[in-house]
Amino acid sequence: MIRANLGIVEIFGPTLQGEGQVIGRKTLFIRFAGCDYACLWCDSAFTWKPGQIAPVEHLRPHEVLHRLLQLDPQCRDVTLSGGNPALYDLTELVEQLGAHGYRLHVETQGSRAPAWLGRVDSVTISPKPPSSGMDTDWALLQQTVAVSACPDLKVVVFDEADYDYARDLRVRFPNLPFALQVGNRVGDDDTAALLQKLDWLAQRALSDPTMQNVRILPQLHVLLWGNRRGV
Numbered sequence: 001m002i003r004a005n006l007g008i009v010e011i012f013g014p015t016l017q018g019e020g021q022v023i024g025r026k027t028l029f030i031r032f033a034g035c036d037y038a039c040l041w042c043d044s045a046f047t048w049k050p051g052q053i054a055p056v057e058h059l060r061p062h063e064v065l066h067r068l069l070q071l072d073p074q075c076r077d078v079t080l081s082g083g084n085p086a087l088y089d090l091t092e093l094v095e096q097l098g099a100h101g102y103r104l105h106v107e108t109q110g111s112r113a114p115a116w117l118g119r120v121d122s123v124t125i126s127p128k129p130p131s132s133g134m135d136t137d138w139a140l141l142q143q144t145v146a147v148s149a150c151p152d153l154k155v156v157v158f159d160e161a162d163y164d165y166a167r168d169l170r171v172r173f174p175n176l177p178f179a180l181q182v183g184n185r186v187g188d189d190d191t192a193a194l195l196q197k198l199d200w201l202a203q204r205a206l207s208d209p210t211m212q213n214v215r216i217l218p219q220l221h222v223l224l225w226g227n228r229r230g231v
């Protein structure tokens with residue numbers, strides 16, 4: 001069910017977008033509470049997991065706008081993330097921020113396809129591979145891709161089974177911008193381990209004819225600042 005009342009765990013920035021096709025870009029972040037998944041390695045469990053969830057604020061769109069302007073009066077790039085922001089009806093927020101010149105980028109796993117995903121500037125859809133413990137609803141994923149403005153795909157890869165899933169996804173959606181991202185086990189992986197995994201993923205993809213025209217990426221913010229909230 002789409003939620004109309006905006007539940008927000010944090011609004012922060014400016015920082016660097018650490019993932020996907022817009023990696024490295026300065027952005028403000030709005031992180032929504034709640035997720036319809038429960039990935040085994042979730043690095044944002046504070047948005048949804050019982051016992052770990054952070055305090056949730058219920059803000060109206062004009063209050064969100066005020067917070068963004070307080071954080072940086074000039075920055076006009078905003079990332080809507082979670083949790084899963086697609087659980088909410090963000091039509092009014094998207095309209096208000098768009099009217100103030102904000103460029104809106106969404107991160108979601110592709111399990112919900114609200115119409116407002118078509119009214120933002122770009123949508124990174126990150127279906128979850130086998131290591132997450134989640135199953136992909138391919139029909140819903142197709143709907144999310146179809147409704148989204150400028151969609152791109154990103155898969156987090158921890159192991160060979162995840163890599164095979166990413167190959168399957170690449171074959172299903174050969175024309176979308178596509179990124180492979182190193183899996184990050186919060187609390188276990190240090191920088192050296194993440195770089196080692198990045199090297200493995202790069203070698204794997206560089207020798208794979210299926211993986212043409214893809215990006216192979218770390219989480220830039222984790223390399224720079226570690227697994228901290230608010231970066």
Ligand code: SF4
Pocket residue numbers: 035036037038039041042043044045047082083084109128
């Ligand atoms: S979809 Fe994202 S926020 Fe939700 S449980 Fe999985 S990793 Fe965490």
